[in-house]
Amino acid sequence: MSRPLRVTIIGAGIGGLSAAVALRKIGADVTVVERAPELRAAGAGICMWPNGAQALHALGIANPLEMVSPILHRVCYRDQHGRVIREMSIDKLTELVGQRPFPLARSDLQAALLSRLDPALVRLGGACVSVEQDANGVRAVLDDGTEIASDLLVGADGIRSVVRNHVTGGTDRLRYHYTTWLGLVSFGLNLTPPDTFTFHVQDSKRVGLLNVGDDRLYFFFDAVPSGEANPDGVRAELRHHFDGWCSEVTTLVEALDEAKTNRLPVHDLDPLASFVNGRIVLIGDAAHATTPTLGQGGALAMEDSLVLARHLAESTDYGSALASYDNERLMRTRQVVLASRARTAATLGIDNTSAQTWQKQLTDDASQDFLEQLVDIHRAGPLAAWPHDRQEGVAT
Template sequence: MTRVAIIGGGIGGLTAANALSQAGIEVAVYEAAAELREIGAGVALHANAMRVLRAIGVEDGVRKIAGRSEYAVTRNWKGRVISKTSRKQQAALFGLESATVHRADLLDVLADAVPEGVVTLGKRCVGVLPDGDVAVARFADGSEIEADIIVGADGIHSAVRASLFGPDAPRFTGKICYRSVIPAAAVPGMRPSSDNGQWLGPHGTIVLYPLRGEELINVVAHYDDDGYRHESWITECSRAEVLERYAGWHESLLRLFAGGDTWYKWALYDRDPIPQWTRGRVTLLGDAAHPMLPYLGQGACQALEDGAVLATALTAEAADPVTGLARYERTRRPRASRVVLTARERGLSNHLPSRWAALRRDLSIAVRRRLNRRDPEGRGAGWLASYDATSPDVLAA
């Protein structure tokens, strides 16, 4: 039986562990932290991700803790509706509804589904040896493990990727993000909308969606700013800074922001798609393989797709796991690279500083929605949600 070691116990690593275990493959997960935990933020799970969660048997558990919303609405920064799509319409087009969940809640559901004894905590990987009859992972405590296959699912600053291919070359985008999770009850005045909302303005984008029913509102607010370059999700900033930054945007946004006590700020860095994910018996998954800008809401979704395809590829090539890794990369790298580049383009389109350029964008959205019923958002991204990573037919030859 093929033995697979996964470095990283986040959303991508645990999804892969579940998919591999259900395929009858021996799997072990090594997580650097002393407990399985995620940052306090939301994650969007589009139809392509929900197919994976259904396949590994956790869809119902995820939907129980998901946010409740009826519509996905895109507006301009003053509140004019650009597009509005119902969840029922999305489900009719793509076969199932998307969901929005708290990252910590999703991690709990995935962790509960992993067989007992699979996860080992407190094991920080510092390097891998990919070549030979087995792969080797070395840890900060001086220990090491062997496996037929090692999967680096250790995030954007992946030690596995650096060990295989050297340090990456991040490019500052000139954009920053603010984020907060705000209790709906803390928002002064009228209760905030539970719609999934995207607001497009000059030099900025604001994304809102509910978590835990309608209890919490997840906020991710982007802005063009080339003066702040710290890439960390855990650096706090003041609420006053956020309110000042978006002064002039719709009053409902400012009222919502006033209800947030804790805000975080980070700089957005971009990476070009890497030309290779695999070396010998070691490959990459999720942000370790394809870190991307957040403008399509596909970061976690692509990691889930990776996990499903990896399990299918290793099952199809059970006699030769190295060949299985090659099929996994041939299948996944072109699509993930396309998502990376499309997210980059979407960030530019969302932040148009010219009023006339923004109006042309909005008119294009309206025309696409009218002419192509399979593009409810009107931005040519239906190919993302329609993908089925769980199908055996998805594998490249």
């Protein structure tokens, strides 16, 4: 076509902003529609394992993030009393794949993505309520009656996606697995070494502690609660679930800011048959929401964005490009979602048989199951062959 490809992106999370960056790089005219009145990073922290870190480079945002992202050397599992169960070297993972992981505050990741975009491209305070398409184009209909016309529409509107209904017809299914409480506290509380991703695990519960730089410690508590949230608040609920745990965990419970600690049910999405319907394409959680147990939600969304941009750049026919994207991403994301689901069932004791196997692996000095899964995920990804001596932003 003589004019640039026009793309509307619904959602300004990691996937939506990554798609905007990647599509702008191939010359597309992009509009991002976000229902929130202001941009706030969803969640608190994230660990971009090597495949995700490669995507940061491909999007041209790794260099500034390198300055704030601490270097991880190990993963440490401890029991509820703080005793070491198992330590694993992340240096070996880095050596095998040629890329270190990036632990980050989500606000830093969001800021890096926004730095690559003209703010005028992001339209805030407009919720997409429906999508209409025909042979001439696609239109996003907003809650104020505004219609935004474009050639393609990208659904990046998260796990409860409105756009997804226009691809699946509402046949998709979410599965609940557990509840997480997460946020940030001062790293100065000294709850974990600065180079260690620490997990406290016991009785089908888990606490994660990760240094994300600038005196910020990302934390999460995971459990499968019975009943509704405690009306007395987050601290009361966590005191109940983690009563008698070690001083690191109890100190965290007392130090956290209840107003800034999110309580979220963790779901994933049963694999879809397709991410595409005509001029509509899904990315990120809208397409393949996954549990965070393998740390792949943000990474997969960024991979989606880069793969979509690549296929659109390589084809003059959007239909062929979207079909190629669909074919490439369906199997990749299905494997990761189901692997993460299985690991969630094992590590939180949701499935007794797999939980017993995982607990045995955890105490087996020869087992590197978590890091081995990350190596496999990286090597099967779209950026695995990208040269290590790359320049920022050249993957597409």
